[in-house]
Amino acid sequence: MPEHSTSPFCDDQTVEERRVGRILMVCSVVWSASLIGCAWVAKFVTITSPALQLAVAAVPVVLGAITFWVFIKKLRAMDELQQRIQLEALGIGFAVGVLYEIGHTLYVRLADVQQPDGNLASVMLFAWIGAVLWGKWRY
Amino acid sequence: MKNKLKVLRAERDWSQADLAKRLNVSRQTVNAIETGKYDPSLPLAFKLARLFGAPIESIFEDK
Numbered sequence A: 001m002p003e004h005s006t007s008p009f010c011d012d013q014t015v016e017e018r019r020v021g022r023i024l025m026v027c028s029v030v031w032s033a034s035l036i037g038c039a040w041v042a043k044f045v046t047i048t049s050p051a052l053q054l055a056v057a058a059v060p061v062v063l064g065a066i067t068f069w070v071f072i073k074k075l076r077a078m079d080e081l082q083q084r085i086q087l088e089a090l091g092i093g094f095a096v097g098v099l100y101e102i103g104h105t106l107y108v109r110l111a112d113v114q115q116p117d118g119n120l121a122s123v124m125l126f127a128w129i130g131a132v133l134w135g136k137w138r139y
Numbered sequence B: 001m002k003n004k005l006k007v008l009r010a011e012r013d014w015s016q017a018d019l020a021k022r023l024n025v026s027r028q029t030v031n032a033i034e035t036g037k038y039d040p041s042l043p044l045a046f047k048l049a050r051l052f053g054a055p056i057e058s059i060f061e062d063k
Helices: A015-044 A050-077 A080-111 A120-138 B005-011 B016-023 B027-034 B042-052
Strands: none
Touching (some): A015 A050, A080 A120, A080 B027, B005 B016, B005 B027, B016 B027, B016 B042
């Protein structure tokens, strides 16, 4: 018989899914810290060496790649309904991101905005989180 | 798709969590199948059939 978690908060996860989930949590925290750190360096520290500039920019990219790799491992450890919920949520997140980017780009051009700062990653992230919660509620 | 999962489970006095453990799926999946919100994949349907010792068509039926 497969092992299941005995935690009342995680009764919908197998031990393997929970184990990968813990690794994902650690990776997410480290990645977030690297993002904050690199953003701080970009804002307050002047780096003249092109190699160092590239290295600083690469740190969150590499850590992000590791985090996404662990996320894929967690997806594989999920059962078929959880995978379906995630697939739908990722599709919704992607679609919302594309629509946001189209709308934002058109608005910036039409309104002649001087500082066209968008936040595509945040929009996609919140759309994905919302869609996962909606999927959990729906099934 | 209709199914007799709840009846078969009750006959064995299993909770949804018990059945989920035996199938290696989440309790939410068992609940979603029982309430007809989710149709299982063919491998999972075969797993259910083996577990209950009954043919798939006797557990699931088209609406």
